[in-house]
Amino acid sequence: MASSKAGLVSIVLLRFMALAALAASIVVLFLDKLTLSDGSKFTFKDIIAYRYVLATAAVGFVYTIIQIPFATYHAIKEKRVFKNQFLPEFDFYADKTVAFLLATGVGAGFALIFELKKFVKDFSDSIKNLGIPGVNESDSEIDKFLDKAIFATGLLFLGFLCMALLSIFSSVNRITTNSSYSKSNRGCFN
Numbered sequence: 167m168a169s170s171k172a173g174l175v176s177i178v179l180l181r182f183m184a185l186a187a188l189a190a191s192i193v194v195l196f197l198d199k200l201t202l203s204d205g206s207k208f209t210f211k212d213i214i215a216y217r218y219v220l221a222t223a224a225v226g227f228v229y230t231i232i233q234i235p236f237a238t239y240h241a242i243k244e245k246r247v248f249k250n251q252f253l254p255e256f257d258f259y260a261d262k263t264v265a266f267l268l269a270t271g272v273g274a275g276f277a278l279i280f281e282l283k284k285f286v287k288d289f290s291d292s293i294k295n296l297g298i299p300g301v302n303e304s305d306s307e308i309d310k311f312l313d314k315a316i317f318a319t320g321l322l323f324l325g326f327l328c329m330a331l332l333s334i335f336s337s338v339n340r341i342t343t344n345s346s347y348s349k350s351n352r353g354c355f356n
Contacts, residue, residue, distance in 0.1 A: 174241035177335050181230055181237050184328035188227040188268075191321035195220050198318065200311035208311065215278040216315060222271025223322050226329065229264045233257075257336040265333045268326035275319030283312050 195216060200208040210216035239247055246253050290305045 171241070171244065173335065174237075174244065177332060178234070178237045178241045180328045180332050180335070181234050184325045184332070185227065185230045185234065187321045187325035187328065188223045188230065191223045191318045191325065192220060192227060194314055194318035194321065195223070198311060198314040200307060202307060210315070213278065215274045219271045219275040219315075219319060219322060222267050223318075223325065226264050226268050226322075226325055229260065230329075233260075254336070257332075261329060261333040261336045265326060265329040268322060268329055272319060272323045272326055275315065275322060279312055279315050279319060283309075286312070 195210045198210055198216075202208075210220060236247055236253060240253075286305070286308050
């Protein structure tokens with residue numbers, strides 16, 4: 167499948183989808199800001215797990231940018247830039263590594279966000295019970311901040327799904343390429 171024209175075009179489309187999802191995740195995280203009623207300001211930089219989510223998205227973005235020209239050439243010419251086994255092997259290992267890296271970013275992002283949402287809700291309920299005014303206003307701002315982070319992490323998850331599918335394609339492509347490579351390049355004793 168991965169060596170057919172449709173398979174090669176699918177690989178290019180998945181790489182572009184991953185690129186778009188990762189870029190969007192980065193943009194949403196950069197734009198996610200929180201200003202409380204007392205003037206306190208927070209961004210993704212203030213939360214270590216958000217920085218990790220951003221870092222994984224950035225690594226995936228750079229990797230995908232590097233891979234797109236090779237995938238496009240392969241889809242158009244139906245041959246690799248390099249004639250040896252380097253690119254199929256590199257795709258095989260790198261796609262898996264980046265997919266797992268993105269998965270850790272998704273896990274860290276969602277785990278932190280849902281934990282923070284629960285903590286903020288419990289804390290604001292306690293404050294409301296004490297009768298302190300202005301809690302609802304702060305709650306809605308914090309919820310918007312966390313909802314944007316959920317959206318950014320969801321985009322990172324979409325990037326992960328694209329990379330996981332690419333990992334499957336690179337596995338199939340590696341097997342196909344290895345079998346054709348070994349038939350055409352026999353050793354000294356064959």
